[in-house]
Amino acid sequence: MEEDKFALVEKIIKDVHNVLSKIADLYAFDVVPMDINFQNKSPVLHLENCLGLESWCVKHVYMYCYSELMDKYSPKFKRKSKKISNIDSDRLIRLLNVTILLNPEINSLWNKRRDLVLGLLLDKTVELHFIRLVLSRKPKCNEAFVYRRWLLETIFQEENYERNSIEHLINDELIICDLASDKSPNNYHSWNHRIWLLNKVKTISTYYDPNALYIKEYNSSEKWTSKHVSDFSCFHYHQYCIKNLYNLCNDSWKSLEKTLNINFRKNLVRVLASNFPKDVTIQASEENLLGYSEENLMNLLLSYSNKICNCIVNYVPMCKKIEILFHALVLNNELICFYKYHETLWYHRRFILHEIISIMYEHFGLVRYNGALVKKNCKICNFDDMRQKQAKIGRYDTNHIYSSVLFNVILSHEKQIIEERQKDGDPNADRHEKYLKFVEGFNNVM
Amino acid sequence: MTYSGRNKFEIARFSSDDENHINKKLPKELLLRILSYLDVVSLCRCAQVSKLWNILALDGSNWQRIDLFDFQRDVEGPVIENISHRCGGFLRQLSLRGCESIADGSIKTLAQSCPNIEDLNLNKCKKLTDVSCQALGRKCSKLQKINLDSCPSITDISLKALSDGCPLLTHVNVSWCQSITENGVEALARGCPKLRSFICRGCKNVNDKAVSCLATYCPDLEVLNVQGCDSLTDESVSRLGGALRRLCVSGCARLSDAALGALAARCPDLVTLELAQCAQLTDAGFQALARSCRMLERMDLEECVLITDATLVHLAMGCPRLEKLTLSHCELITDYGIKQLSLSPCAAEHLSVLGLDNCPLVTDGALEHLISCHNLQLIELYDCQMVTRNAIRKLRSHLPRVRVHAYFAPATPPAAARPRPRYCRCCNII
Numbered sequence: 001m002e003e004d005k006f007a008l009v010e011k012i013i014k015d016v017h018n019v020l021s022k023i024a025d026l027y028a029f030d031v032v033p034m035d036i037n038f039q040n041k042s043p044v045l046h047l048e049n050c051l052g053l054e055s056w057c058v059k060h061v062y063m064y065c066y067s068e069l070m071d072k073y074s075p076k077f078k079r080k081s082k083k084i085s086n087i088d089s090d091r092l093i094r095l096l097n098v099t100i101l102l103n104p105e106i107n108s109l110w111n112k113r114r115d116l117v118l119g120l121l122l123d124k125t126v127e128l129h130f131i132r133l134v135l136s137r138k139p140k141c142n143e144a145f146v147y148r149r150w151l152l153e154t155i156f157q158e159e160n161y162e163r164n165s166i167e168h169l170i171n172d173e174l175i176i177c178d179l180a181s182d183k184s185p186n187n188y189h190s191w192n193h194r195i196w197l198l199n200k201v202k203t204i205s206t207y208y209d210p211n212a213l214y215i216k217e218y219n220s221s222e223k224w225t226s227k228h229v230s231d232f233s234c235f236h237y238h239q240y241c242i243k244n245l246y247n248l249c250n251d252s253w254k255s256l257e258k259t260l261n262i263n264f265r266k267n268l269v270r271v272l273a274s275n276f277p278k279d280v281t282i283q284a285s286e287e288n289l290l291g292y293s294e295e296n297l298m299n300l301l302l303s304y305s306n307k308i309c310n311c312i313v314n315y316v317p318m319c320k321k322i323e324i325l326f327h328a329l330v331l332n333n334e335l336i337c338f339y340k341y342h343e344t345l346w347y348h349r350r351f352i353l354h355e356i357i358s359i360m361y362e363h364f365g366l367v368r369y370n371g372a373l374v375k376k377n378c379k380i381c382n383f384d385d386m387r388q389k390q391a392k393i394g395r396y397d398t399n400h401i402y403s404s405v406l407f408n409v410i411l412s413h414e415k416q417i418i419e420e421r422q423k424d425g426d427p428n429a430d431r432h433e434k435y436l437k438f439v440e441g442f443n444n445v446m
Numbered sequence: 447m448t449y450s451g452r453n454k455f456e457i458a459r460f461s462s463d464d465e466n467h468i469n470k471k472l473p474k475e476l477l478l479r480i481l482s483y484l485d486v487v488s489l490c491r492c493a494q495v496s497k498l499w500n501i502l503a504l505d506g507s508n509w510q511r512i513d514l515f516d517f518q519r520d521v522e523g524p525v526i527e528n529i530s531h532r533c534g535g536f537l538r539q540l541s542l543r544g545c546e547s548i549a550d551g552s553i554k555t556l557a558q559s560c561p562n563i564e565d566l567n568l569n570k571c572k573k574l575t576d577v578s579c580q581a582l583g584r585k586c587s588k589l590q591k592i593n594l595d596s597c598p599s600i601t602d603i604s605l606k607a608l609s610d611g612c613p614l615l616t617h618v619n620v621s622w623c624q625s626i627t628e629n630g631v632e633a634l635a636r637g638c639p640k641l642r643s644f645i646c647r648g649c650k651n652v653n654d655k656a657v658s659c660l661a662t663y664c665p666d667l668e669v670l671n672v673q674g675c676d677s678l679t680d681e682s683v684s685r686l687g688g689a690l691r692r693l694c695v696s697g698c699a700r701l702s703d704a705a706l707g708a709l710a711a712r713c714p715d716l717v718t719l720e721l722a723q724c725a726q727l728t729d730a731g732f733q734a735l736a737r738s739c740r741m742l743e744r745m746d747l748e749e750c751v752l753i754t755d756a757t758l759v760h761l762a763m764g765c766p767r768l769e770k771l772t773l774s775h776c777e778l779i780t781d782y783g784i785k786q787l788s789l790s791p792c793a794a795e796h797l798s799v800l801g802l803d804n805c806p807l808v809t810d811g812a813l814e815h816l817i818s819c820h821n822l823q824l825i826e827l828y829d830c831q832m833v834t835r836n837a838i839r840k841l842r843s844h845l846p847r848v849r850v851h852a853y854f855a856p857a858t859p860p861a862a863a864r865p866r867p868r869y870c871r872c873c874n875i876i
Contacts, residue, residue: 004849005856011828040833040852056855 009064012057015044016101017094019051024129028136029101031055051133058102065099073112089121097130104134104141114150124151132176139180145193152197156204166204170213173197185228191237198244211252214244219259222331225348229339235348242328242355246321253320264323265290271326272301275416277408294319301406302363313363321359322406328352333417346428350435356410357440364401368441373398402445411445469498482508506536513541513567521545526552530559541567543593553578557585564588569595569619579604583611591617595645598623602630609637616640621647621671631656635663643669647694650675657682665689673697673720684708691715696722696746703731710738717741722748722772729756736764743767748774748801755783762790772801774826779805784812793819803828803851810837817844827852 043054180190221238421429493503537560589612615638671694809832
């Protein structure tokens with residue numbers, strides 16, 4: 001009986017191997033629930049490039065493969081770890097394929113694969129494809145993503161790659177992340193993998209201009225977030241994309257506006273005009289504000305800087321940052337009104353406001369340290385130590401912030417939305433108010 | 447002894463001050479004789495016992511048969527060079543199966559210092575090229591068996607060199623050496639008339655001419671394996687001679703009933719016949735075969751899709767010694783054929799392995815007939831979808847030793863049925 005069971009399992013392993021090696025573009029694997037098999041039929045199913053295994057055999061196959069792997073191929077029991085030769089590598093690969101497909105959350109098995117790759121017994125591109133198959137069943141498998149990153153690192157280290165193949169690789173990764181995120185909501189691992197990929201692209205950018213990618217990713221993540229309003233993993237990625245846009249050059253900026261089909265400046269100006277404080281001497285209309293240059297606009301919004309150093313401030317990137325963040329803020333408004341009571345949206349709002357406020361602090365040469373505002377030393381000018389004694393901040397300095405136009409615009413804007421949402425009974429609105437008061441320190445102005 | 451002059455002196459020196467009991471009681475010749483029964487690993491261990499034993503264990507006369515396959519680590523070139531120096535003319539048999547790091551240089555040294563080698567296994571020594579075989583052909587004229595399975599760089603030049611220098615060759619295996627062609631095989635056949643076994647699985651370029659040469663020049667040929675040489679036709683297979691015992695032509699899809707007819711007429715002593723994927727064969731061919739080849743013991747008919755129950759009827763009548771029969775993917779086979787087989791003289795005594803996987807027409811009835819095959823040890827039933835679990839259970843109850851391979855989950859032991867108590871005993875007491 002035992003022998004028959006082993007023969008059955010061996011046959012199933014062979015069947016799986018046949019499917020894996022014959023059909024090159026398998027894209028999905030899953031276990032088909034079937035408690036008892038009434039027919040003498042193979043439990044290995046494949047249909048239209050999908051591979052399935054009936055659940056009744058999973059227990060036997062997994063136990064058999066796992067114990068053989070651990071008994072025969074684990075270095076634990078050997079005094080000297082035996083080098084894997086070609087003869088048993090084939091057997092090892094078969095066992096690993098089946099075991100990992102069934103349970104990909106064992107790092108020892110992935111390490112075995114790493115050994116095989118280093119011994120040139122497994123092909124890297126084939127491996128990338130295999131991981132895809134694993135992720136099709138368990139899209140949240142961290143081990144698979146880690147192994148994937150390891151493989152990509154080794155591929156990128158090989159000097160002889162070409163521009164085309166890199167673009168191809170990057171596109172493949174993005175597609176796989178999309179699939180994994182699609183399959184399972186709040187997939188931290190897939191979004192994290194995407195961030196890793198973009199960071200990696202930065203380091204090899206001698207061959208590749210990352211700006212186009214940033215714009216593409218911003219656009220897609222914006223769309224994704226507006227469809228998945230409770231997926232904070234995705235919002236986190238979106239925030240990463242927003243930060244990537246801060247340093248775009250002029251040409252890329254234009255292509256960004258073109259792809260999104262928006263005029264950022266118009267957007268910003270509309271928010272400003274509708275929330276302008278009443279007591280400001282110059283009353284500006286939308287048309288009026290549109291004519292301003294970046295420098296004039298920033299001067300109007302922040303009016304005065306009491307930085308201690310003499311660095312020349314470049315207003316263009318600062319203006320761009322604020323434009324992006326206001327665009328995000330407007331978008332967030334719409335989502336909050338449309339999808340009510342979604343906590344994630346409010347968290348994203350906190351991020352936006354925090355970014356805007358930190359831009360203001362930077363402009364005024366301040367930094368929030370241990371909850372209190374202190375003056376920041378400019379690292380570029382490295383002003384003398386004399387001034388450091390005056391690092392304590394007076395009420396005078398904070399007044400500059402609180403009286404600036406930008407601050408007042410934000411404040412009235414936030415008050416408006418909090419009031420509106422509170423009427424709707426959204427508990428997140430109260431929390432948001434508390435956040436602004438006690439975390440961002442607005443308690444004496446709100 | 448290899449280095450007799452020096453060794454005699456050393457043995458005398460070490461044995462005189464050796465206080466060990468075993469060395470005192472046993473003469474050196476006897477120790478040497480005992481050591482000669484050990485394998486390589488044990489010999490190496492013995493060599494670490496004492497200086498005297500080191501000399502005795504490493505003496506060339508102990509190292510006539512060496513198999514390095516189970517060695518713990520990758521065997522490198524210098525190992526082979528040391529072995530060949532140590533063994534010299536003593537070495538008769540060497541297996542380097544799977545020693546992938548071995549290169550031509552090592553084999554050259556081997557050929558130089560061990561001219562008496564008779565059996566050399568170089569399976570999967572992938573780095574080897576024709577240079578190795580040329581060296582062997584020059585020096586080792588006593589070579590009888592050579593295995594070059596999966597050495598992809600071996601070409602016709604190797605076979606030419608071996609046929610020139612080793613006329614005593616009886617066993618040659620060049621499977622998966624894809625560059626081998628008719629020219630190499632022809633040279634081998636002409637140069638080595640004593641050839642008894644020739645195996646060239648997966649050599650696509652081996653064709654009718656090559657097999658015809660083997661048939662003409664090697665009258666003693668007993669074993670021929672040309673699996674996957676898909677250009678072979680009836681013409682050459684029909685020429686094979688009467689000494690043939692085992693023939694494998696699996697994957698030679700062009701063969702037809704004419705080949706079976708010729709085999710039946712010329713090779714009455716066939717014992718093993720593998721015909722997998724020969725899809726043109728029909729009942730008529732097997733009828734002729736079964737009439738004259740009465741010694742057949744093993745047959746592989748996988749994917750001979752045209753054969754029907756008639757073939758089984760002929761085999762059942764004509765081949766009383768049939769032990770192993772594979773009928774995988776023979777989709778026309780029905781219960782009737784199995785019934786005829788089970789009524790035959792071979793069934794009761796010999797038939798031990800029966801492959802019926804992927805025969806969709808086989809039902810529970812077939813298993814009931816097979817109950818009379820007392821010697822049955824293994825039956826394959828994968829994907830026979832009309833066979834049920836109950837029929838298998840019944841077969842097992844009649845033939846308790848039989849192994850049944852089918853896609854049925856093994857029965858769970860009854861102990862697992864009892865649910866585990868949810869709380870431990872102490873919780874219950876409290």
